[in-house]
Amino acid sequence: VTTTTLPASWVNGIAVPTDAPAVSVRDRGLTLGDGVFETMRVQGGRIFRRQRHLFRLQAALGELHFPPVPDLDRWLTEATAALGGGDGSIRLTVTRGIASGGWAPPTDARPTVIVIVGPMPAFPSEIYERGLTLRVAGDRRNEYARTATLKTIGYADSVLALIEAHQAGADDALFLDTAGHCSEATASNLFISRGDELITPPTSCGALPGITRRTIMEIGMTMGLRVVERALDTNDLIGADEAFLTSSLRGVAPVVRLQHNEIGNARPGALTTRLRAAYTALVARECGVGT
């Protein structure tokens, strides 16, 4: 097994140094955020839910009227090989490519495909053992924008909310939608449990249709929970038995506090722990690790 120095990066299938010049200053990803991306988890050399990620990406490209983007599957395979059968993360970004000024895409747009392979980030174990404190973001998610449910490049709102959450002593920010419903955290979906119900906000509240969100919903159903998408307000969150956030790399992260309000007994709950273990096992099983 050859191991490549990580992170390793490719632009349109050509290897590039990760922190050296690689993309044009007129790439529309950089000038207008005109592109979408996926962040994927690799275990034992295989991408978890690879087809779902590719499907979601292609659907987003279609929604944004991109021309067809070939070879994504092949480039993912080559990138995954850089992990030499090990664990890691892959970010796949597709932008509308280089263009001169103006918002209207050129009729002959040639998308730029960027792949970055990195190690699996080391999340502090306290996240899982102690749980997260959320702060309500000062801004709102826009449930009236289709891009709210597409993983487009424009995450300045999330960056700002995360900075301000950290300044306020919280771990992450919870976005409400403009109607005041819980939407999602800066880069992850929200779940609460109450009795035998496992509830997550619908995408109509501006929440991204997360791959991990979907996986947890499936796991919840196999556990016999009543899994529902339903609008939640902050009182629902505070009054929940348990709460947690889901994302591809951090997985299932318990939420124990919304600002000064404790959720449940202010410790990671039993169901959250069970779902997290089931998720970890599912990832290993589907990636063929330990079989």
Place this chain on the structure above:
Amino acid sequence: VTTTTLPASWVNGIAVPTDAPAVSVRDRGLTLGDGVFETMRVQGGRIFRRQRHLFRLQAALGELHFPPVPDLDRWLTEATAALGGGDGSIRLTVTRGIASGGWAPPTDARPTVIVIVGPMPAFPSEIYERGLTLRVAGDRRNEYARTATLKTIGYADSVLALIEAHQAGADDALFLDTAGHCSEATASNLFISRGDELITPPTSCGALPGITRRTIMEIGMTMGLRVVERALDTNDLIGADEAFLTSSLRGVAPVVRLQHNEIGNARPGALTTRLRAAYTALVARECGVGT
């Protein structure tokens, strides 16, 4: 006078080829839209309202908790020199620089400054002679997001709205805010006139505080118009005497139709024409052209 081949580009003050690799794939401008920009008009080798653009950019960087970014003024001067005393456009972009994964900025973030100098775009004269038809965008501007009033990189919403406006036979899209008020077009501010009132939506409706918008408000006041920022709905627009859009490069562009609804007599109005002439004269005067 030496003339540089346009477009000409610089990254952190270093000249780079415009359509060749110049920015890292891990630049947060490209990965997260974590940056802001200004588009400026140069006439006779001088940037119109240069200090206002720089002030707005610095204010946006402060709002987004960027570290101080030195040398912007110097780099603008060097970039302007590439136009050899002529006319053109400058795009100044500042991103939070290169970082590994995660939304939280590194504590030692070193912003990337990108300057692109190009010719003045040639807008078709029909825009001004015939006027624009607008289509109401399918999505809404988010007046609950501070980034709505900052010129951050994430313009995917606008790109999508513009594509769909063109597909529907319109010239540009008009965004409403989530409350249904008129906000702005995809890359320009909206004005209407009614009697002696010149009205533009307030920034609380998700409109960018445009430099050209401000300039037109000033011109309107010197003309003795009653200039007001007020929430407008689409009926106000349809019932207006005249309407137009403002932006740095296209200047004052008459709006004559909202979908199938004619505005005024469906031709560029007398006041719009007068404001456009006054704006053109002001740009020339402040840039010292013809004096």
